[in-house]
Amino acid sequence: AQKNPWHTPVTIIITVIGVIAIVALVTVAVLQNKPLLQKYKYGIVLDAGSSHTALYLYEWPAEKDNNTGRVEQIHSCKVKGKGISSYASEPWKAGESLTLCMQEAERWVPSKRHRETPLYLGATAGMRLLNMENSSASDKVFQAVEGALQRFPFSYEGARILSGQEEGAFGWVTVNYLDDRLKQGLETTGALDLGGASTQISFVSDSYDGSESPSNSVTFRLYGNDYNLYTHSFLCYGKDQVLRMVLAQQTQSGPTSILDPCFHPGYNVTKFYSELYDSPCVSDRKPPGAPEAFAHRGDGNFQQCQEVVRTVFNFSSCRYRQCSFNGVFQPHLQGSFGAFSAYYFVMNFLNLTDTSIPLQAVKEKLLQYCATSWDQIVQQHPGVKEKYLAEYCFSGTYILTLLTEGYNFTSENYSNIKFIKKIKGSDAGWTLGYMLNLTNMIPAEAPDSPLLPHAGYVSVVTIMAVVLFVLLILSLRPLWPRCSKQPQIV
Numbered sequence: 001a002q003k004n005p006w007h008t009p010v011t012i013i014i015t016v017i018g019v020i021a022i023v024a025l026v027t028v029a030v031l032q033n034k035p036l037l038q039k040y041k042y043g044i045v046l047d048a049g050s051s052h053t054a055l056y057l058y059e060w061p062a063e064k065d066n067n068t069g070r071v072e073q074i075h076s077c078k079v080k081g082k083g084i085s086s087y088a089s090e091p092w093k094a095g096e097s098l099t100l101c102m103q104e105a106e107r108w109v110p111s112k113r114h115r116e117t118p119l120y121l122g123a124t125a126g127m128r129l130l131n132m133e134n135s136s137a138s139d140k141v142f143q144a145v146e147g148a149l150q151r152f153p154f155s156y157e158g159a160r161i162l163s164g165q166e167e168g169a170f171g172w173v174t175v176n177y178l179d180d181r182l183k184q185g186l187e188t189t190g191a192l193d194l195g196g197a198s199t200q201i202s203f204v205s206d207s208y209d210g211s212e213s214p215s216n217s218v219t220f221r222l223y224g225n226d227y228n229l230y231t232h233s234f235l236c237y238g239k240d241q242v243l244r245m246v247l248a249q250q251t252q253s254g255p256t257s258i259l260d261p262c263f264h265p266g267y268n269v270t271k272f273y274s275e276l277y278d279s280p281c282v283s284d285r286k287p288p289g290a291p292e293a294f295a296h297r298g299d300g301n302f303q304q305c306q307e308v309v310r311t312v313f314n315f316s317s318c319r320y321r322q323c324s325f326n327g328v329f330q331p332h333l334q335g336s337f338g339a340f341s342a343y344y345f346v347m348n349f350l351n352l353t354d355t356s357i358p359l360q361a362v363k364e365k366l367l368q369y370c371a372t373s374w375d376q377i378v379q380q381h382p383g384v385k386e387k388y389l390a391e392y393c394f395s396g397t398y399i400l401t402l403l404t405e406g407y408n409f410t411s412e413n414y415s416n417i418k419f420i421k422k423i424k425g426s427d428a429g430w431t432l433g434y435m436l437n438l439t440n441m442i443p444a445e446a447p448d449s450p451l452l453p454h455a456g457y458v459s460v461v462t463i464m465a466v467v468l469f470v471l472l473i474l475s476l477r478p479l480w481p482r483c484s485k486q487p488q489i490v
Contacts, residue, residue: 022465039063042109042117043071043439044154045431046098048145050126050197051240053079055101056431057108060441071177071441073426075108077101083196084145085126088137095148102152114153121145121159122434124167125197125235131161133280157438162430164233168193168200169218172229173433173442175338178423182222182442190337192407192417193429194346194399196240197281201324201407202231205331212320213329224446230331232324236281237312237402239342239395245312246394247271247296248282254290262305262394263298266374269390271296298374298390302367305397313406325406333413338420339403340428345421346395353419359404359411366396 039062047054055077061069079101087094109117123142131138142159150156162170172191176182179189190203202218208230210217218229236245250258251273260267272293277286313325324330339347347353350369352362370393381389403409409417420428436442 018469022469025468026462026465040113042113043435044105044109044117044119045435046101046119046121046149046159047429047431048084048121048123048127048159049195050083050085050124050129050238051195052081052083053098053101055079055098055105056427056429057105058426058432058435071432071436072424073432075104076427077104083126084123084141085130085138087141087144088130088134091137091140091144093144094141095144095146098145098148102149105154106152109154111153115155117154118157118435118439119149119152119154120157120435120438121149122162122431123159124162124430125164125195125233125238125241127161128164128235129197129241129280133283162434164198164200164235165215165218165231166434167198167430168202168231168233169220169229170430170433170437171200171340171428172202172231173220173222173436174426174430175340175420175423175428177432177436177442178426178428182225183446185223185225187335188227190333190335191428192337192339192343192403194339194342194402195238196342197238198233198235198241199237199402200231200233201330202229203334203337204229205334207334208331212331216329221444222442224444232328232330234326234328239346239391239398241279241281242309242312242398243391243394244276244279244282246308246398247276248285249308249311251276251290251294252285252287254287255294256291257295257297259297259299260305261299261301261303261308262370262397263296263300263390264370264372264374264377264393265298265300267296267298267390269296270294300371300373300393302363302370302393302397305370305394306401309394309398309401310405313401315405324408330407333408333416336416336418338423338428339417340420342395343399344419344428346392346399347419348421349392350396352396355415355417355419359414362400366393366400369393369396 040059041062043058045056045058047056056073057075058071059074060071063069077100079097081097084094084097087097106114127138127141130141145159149159168191171193172188175191176188181188188204191200193200204227208217208228210219210228216230216232218231220227220229236242246262247260250260270293273286273290274292277283314327315325317327319327320329322330344353350366352365374390377389378386403417404414422428426432
């Protein structure tokens with residue numbers, strides 16, 4: 001009998017080594033590219049607004065190059081009490097107020113990540129106004145806040161006042177980042193932000209290149225695309241400060257009583273002149289010789305309320321091609337808009353977030369709501385603080401007037417506005433955009449993507465291994481005939 005060549009030691013060794021090499025190649029390819037257990041990095045931003053402070057905690061994958069992994073909000077905490085600017089006379093309370101929310105953040109962030117987690121505080125229009133009015137009081141508030149924040153184990157990166165332009169621009173970045181519009185280079189969404197002391201409008205318009213009113217222009221290069229953003233912040237046009245301006249308008253003669261069309265019929269509360277005029281937005285208009293207080297009574301008339309609200313806007317002077325109000329340039333509105341913060345909270349309370357409803361129907365609903373008696377409103381909303389409850393008629397009227405007459409939204413494009421609180425689980429607002437900017441987490445150029453995803457890579461290696469195996473078999477072809485032929489008897 002002829003010896004089978006497949007059984008020779010050399011052939012067996014070559015075959016075994018070949019098979020082991022192929023199995024090893026596939027195993028290494030799979031294990032090398034297998035997604036590891038995800039590790040995360042964290043960032044904390046405190047939004048110190050005029051009426052309150054909120055803490056936002058963000059998380060993103062630690063393994064991504066240059067921190068380009070998607071950032072998501074995992075927790076938020078509303079600080080109890082008022083905004084830090086209200087503690088001007090007792091600044092230590094401003095720092096103390098942040099303690100509970102900071103302790104929450106300490107529990108949420110894994111302790112091994114504490115030291116590397118950046119902590120930012122940005123203050124907006126409330127502190128802008130305090131800084132204008134009393135810069136030393138503003139400095140003392142910041143000292144107290146810094147002292148409180150530095151006691152925590154995070155990487156404290158500072159507390160500062162954001163400019164109105166920054167607030168508007170970072171709000172726009174947040175909205176478009178969360179919607180994945182920047183990474184994909186899609187048409188962007190405009191941002192409408194309303195706070196207690198200021199309001200911002202930011203959008204990209206084909207008709208605006210920044211040459212007309214350059215102070216309203218902000219340029220970004222994000223993911224390889226250039227954006228020329230129009231943005232403007234109106235200080236004193238947040239809902240709380242506009243209410244002061246509207247009340248100042250109605251108390252110019254120093255009356256002891258006013259009948260306010262923006263408050264419900266039957267509403268009657270004593271208000272003090274010293275408190276009403278205690279803001280740079282109205283302080284120069286306090287009537288001389290005014291009494292100590294006035295009776296603030298409601299009349300509940302939407303149309304008259306809108307007339308009073310219109311008095312805080314100046315529509316007559318404009319030295320540009322076109323303006324919004326107060327002589328401020330604004331290009332043609334373009335695209336869709338996300339309206340957040342107080343826009344959302346007020347319109348959601350009034351059940352008016354659906355912008356597919358015709359504008360006229362929105363006005364009629366407001367008219368009915370404002371005309372409802374104060375007693376009935378209180379009965380319908382037992383859990384809401386009366387101070388806030390009393391102001392929804394005014395705030396709704398102001399929002400509608402600001403959007404349609406201030407920013408020039410019409411019955412045709414009003415439906416382009418979307419009232420939003422969150423996008424994919426993260427709050428809309430300037431905080432995320434601010435952190436993305438300071439940590440350079442949005443690259444100027446589009447990151448290079450791998451030639452193949454993980455699954456494709458494994459598939460290619462597997463095919464190559466199969467091809468190698470076939471070639472190994474074929475390389476042993478000279479041995480085949482002798483293997484297959486039976487020994488012949490002559």
